[in-house]
Amino acid sequence: MSRYLRSTALVVQVACGIQLFNENIAEFTWCFGPSMLPTLNMTGDIVAYEHLTQRFSKLDTGDLVVAVSPLDPSKLVCKRIIGVPGDKVCINPVSLHRQYITVPPGHYWLMGDNLNNSTDSRVYGPVSGGLILGRVFARLWPSPKWLGNGMEEIMEFV
Amino acid sequence: MSFTAFGTATRQFLKLCLPWVPVGIYFVEHGYSLGTVHGRSMQPTLNPDSNMLRKDVVLFNHWAIDRFDYQIGDVVTLRHPDQPEKTIIKRIIALEGDVVQTRPPYSEDYVRIPRGHCWIEGDEMFHSNDSNRFGPVPLGLIKAKVDYILYPFDRFGKVPDKPRGNRIHYAPGHRLYNRLNDIE
Numbered sequence: 001m002s003r004y005l006r007s008t009a010l011v012v013q014v015a016c017g018i019q020l021f022n023e024n025i026a027e028f029t030w031c032f033g034p035s036m037l038p039t040l041n042m043t044g045d046i047v048a049y050e051h052l053t054q055r056f057s058k059l060d061t062g063d064l065v066v067a068v069s070p071l072d073p074s075k076l077v078c079k080r081i082i083g084v085p086g087d088k089v090c091i092n093p094v095s096l097h098r099q100y101i102t103v104p105p106g107h108y109w110l111m112g113d114n115l116n117n118s119t120d121s122r123v124y125g126p127v128s129g130g131l132i133l134g135r136v137f138a139r140l141w142p143s144p145k146w147l148g149n150g151m152e153e154i155m156e157f158v
Numbered sequence: 159m160s161f162t163a164f165g166t167a168t169r170q171f172l173k174l175c176l177p178w179v180p181v182g183i184y185f186v187e188h189g190y191s192l193g194t195v196h197g198r199s200m201q202p203t204l205n206p207d208s209n210m211l212r213k214d215v216v217l218f219n220h221w222a223i224d225r226f227d228y229q230i231g232d233v234v235t236l237r238h239p240d241q242p243e244k245t246i247i248k249r250i251i252a253l254e255g256d257v258v259q260t261r262p263p264y265s266e267d268y269v270r271i272p273r274g275h276c277w278i279e280g281d282e283m284f285h286s287n288d289s290n291r292f293g294p295v296p297l298g299l300i301k302a303k304v305d306y307i308l309y310p311f312d313r314f315g316k317v318p319d320k321p322r323g324n325r326i327h328y329a330p331g332h333r334l335y336n337r338l339n340d341i342e
Contacts, residue, residue, distance in 0.1 A: 014181060020180050023187070068298035069298070070296040072274050073274060073296070105239040106241050108239070124272075128242060131299060
């Protein structure tokens with residue numbers, strides 16, 4: 001009897017330890033959908049994300065992040081940060097009449113890579129930093145790969 | 159007891175207790191935890207005393223929020239939408255689809271709560287930094303429900319309700335729709 005109790009206790013301890021690691025250091029999730037198309041597949045990718053950057057440093061423009069959806073707290077979204085607090089961003093670069101918005105303090109402007117098929121900040125506005133869970137740093141499956149900041153500098157033509 | 163015996167006892171104790179530390183942290187983060195309430199935005203429900211040194215100790219229920227159990231009238235803690243590192247304590251006034259008549263700092267007179275959002279206000283309307291300032295907040299920011307007041311023992315018990323008033327027009331299909339909107 002005591003052996004069973006002890007092994008149950010061990011399982012509980014290990015599960016809680018893993019859960020703590022997942023919540024505070026890094027975890028992986030399955031994300032699918034067309035919104036991040038050239039970067040992530042539509043049929044589903046397993047990506048790993050970490051919670052350390054937003055805790056000890058700052059999220060930057062171009063980072064891929066996993067966030068709680070502002071439209072449904074039980075769903076997660078994976079988007080790219082387009083604007084950090086204080087940035088002036090174009091609400092919809094695809095539209096004819098462009099409007100600009102200054103990202104409020106504590107918020108981020110998130111967009112999918114596939115602008116034609118993405119529910120993002122254009123729909124729900126700037127996303128509070130409290131909803132952002134972590135920064136995506138790798139794709140685990142298929143074709144494992146590090147996913148860094150996707151920003152590239154565009155050469156200026158003067 | 160010799161020094162080595164003491165060391166052995168300590169080691170035995172640590173060996174027994176350390177594995178339970180993650181379990182404890184998990185319980186505090188996802189089950190129930192205690193906390194003190196600062197500020198006067200929830201007067202007279204919490205911190206009714208004007209003495210700033212006396213703070214209420216309350217029980218946070220994280221378990222209910224993990225199951226997405228939000229009700230109108232619940233007192234909850236949430237991350238401040240503009241300062242994610244700051245936690246505030248407010249009361250849920252309206253959920254998605256409801257129309258709220260706002261109070262002065264807000265730019266519009268009426269606002270319909272968008273999908274996945276809620277309207278939160280402090281019970282003390284004059285000293286509260288709430289949705290009337292920053293608008294509807296996403297439900298994902300809510301961290302815990304405040305169920306019980308623990309510390310001043312004379313007020314021990316469930317957090318009191320607040321009369322709902324007539325500033326909210328509940329959406330059709332809402333649990334409270336028939337009961338309240340028909341009265342008007």
